[in-house]
Amino acid sequence: MSDLVGLVRAVQANYYRVRLREAVNGIEELLCVRRARLKKMGQQVCVGDWVVVTHPDWPGQRGAIAEILPRRNQLPRPAIANVDQIFLLFALADPPAEVHQISRFLLTAEGLNVQIHVVFTKADLVLLPVQQQWRDRLHQWGYACDVISLTVGNDWQCLQPRLAHKITVVCGPSGVGKSSLIRHLTPREEIRIGAVSDHWHRGRHTTRHVELFPLLQGGWIADTPGFNQPELPPDPQQLAAAFPEIRQRLSKDRCLFDNCCHDQEPGCCVRGDWERYPLYLEYLHELEALTSPEPFLGNLPRVKVKSDSQGQPRLEPLLDPKKYRRRSRRQQHQHLNPMAEEVLDSEL
Known part of the structure; x- marks a missing residue:
């Protein structure tokens, strides 16, 4: 055969x-x-x-x-090939939607060169004005957006036409309903669903590996293991290109300098009163701190950027490796006399 x-x-x-x-x-x-x-x-x-x-x-x-x-393309983490689109899922409540976290996921998705669609879940837990506020917000950022409930009604069915005959990857924080959505869309599959922690108000990971599930209307959908802190693009120019607001402004005008970082440079057409510009500057400075060989000079301490339990960046001092490195047993007993060293050698 x-x-x-x-x-x-x-x-x-x-x-x-x-x-x-x-x-x-x-x-x-x-x-x-x-x-x-x-x-x-x-x-x-x-x-x-x-x-x-x-x-x-x-x-x-x-x-x-x-x-x-x-392959047409490949997502590096998790490793999935030939992806047509990404559905980014966020909850409006329990856990609540947060601009910083949403933006980090969007920046990661922008670097994959695939279609992006944002879906807000748990619409039944918030009022209609809150739902409309997030719709308008994402529209201003430059993204298509749907608001659905996975427990009340069938409004999640509005997503089915977007999924037909495509390979779709569902991403987002844990506890926002990724597995629940896929269970609605693929009722013949057995998919585990976890609960949100009462203490941390964050989801528990239920997806342990990547798998494509067939859709009734044709196409495939994949759940992905949840992660809470996506990475920034590797350089400032790619960071700027990952903001649709910046791309839209550069399509109508141009900065004075070709390598403008849109921070303090004169003649910049990007600086202005748009919502995520302060967030862009925060990420730019974080990226510069990560890529600079010496973020702080003089007598100021050397630091590294870490993330707390809420995904917010914080600075921690870098320890001196020579001072804090654990010494070997031989180094600890260098003051011993030769006879004691022979005993130590026999033990080692």
């Missing part, structure tokens, strides 16, 4: 669940391993990859992945 083509829908340990493009003998999915040649070439098989499967064992429903077809 000729080679088969299929989509990798799940990766667990060294095994890959591959959904065949066309069912054979009534079998739609094979449990596959990766050929040793791919491993030697350093080719990683990701969820979302289209692959060539050889030597299918139909009674055992197994096969071997021999080739990875060219």
Whole structure:
């Protein structure tokens, strides 16, 4: 039989669940391993990859992945290939929506060059003016936005036309309803759902690995392991490009300097009274502190940027490695006489 083509829908340990493009003998999915040649070439098989499967064992429903077809794109974390769009989910309450956290997720998504759609959940826990406020806010930032409830009514069905015939990745903090949304959209799948912590008012991680779930109207959707602090772009120019507000201003005008960071430079067309500009400056200065070899000079302490439990950045001093490094037992006993050193050597 000729080679088969299929989509990798799940990766667990060294095994890959591959959904065949066309069912054979009534079998739609094979449990596959990766050929040793791919491993030697350093080719990683990701969820979302289209692959060539050889030597299918139909009674055992197994096969071997021999080739990875060219990818359109790849998300680095979590590793998913050929993504069409990202749904960023945030809760309006329990835990409440927060501009800083939303912006960090948006900046991460902007660097992936895929379509972004924002979804606010738990609409049943807030008043209509609050819902409209967030709709208007995201529209001003430059993003499409939906507000839904996953426990009351069926307004979540408005998302289905956006999902048809696409590979969609659902991202966002824990506890906002990612797994609940996917369970509504894929009722035939068994998906774990966790509760929000009563003490921390944050979600508990229920998704342990990445998996694509088939949608009834065609297409695939993936839940992702929750993470609370996405990373900033690697340099200031990429940071500015990740703000639609800045892109919109630069499309109508231009700064005096080509390498303008939109901070204190004269002739900047970006500086102005728009909501997330102070947030942009905060991220810019944080990025400069991270990339500078010596953030503070003179007698001021060297520091590092850390994040607290709420995702807010804070500065911590860098410890002197020579002063705080744990000494070995031999270093601790350098003052011993030669006979004691022989005893120590015998113990070591």
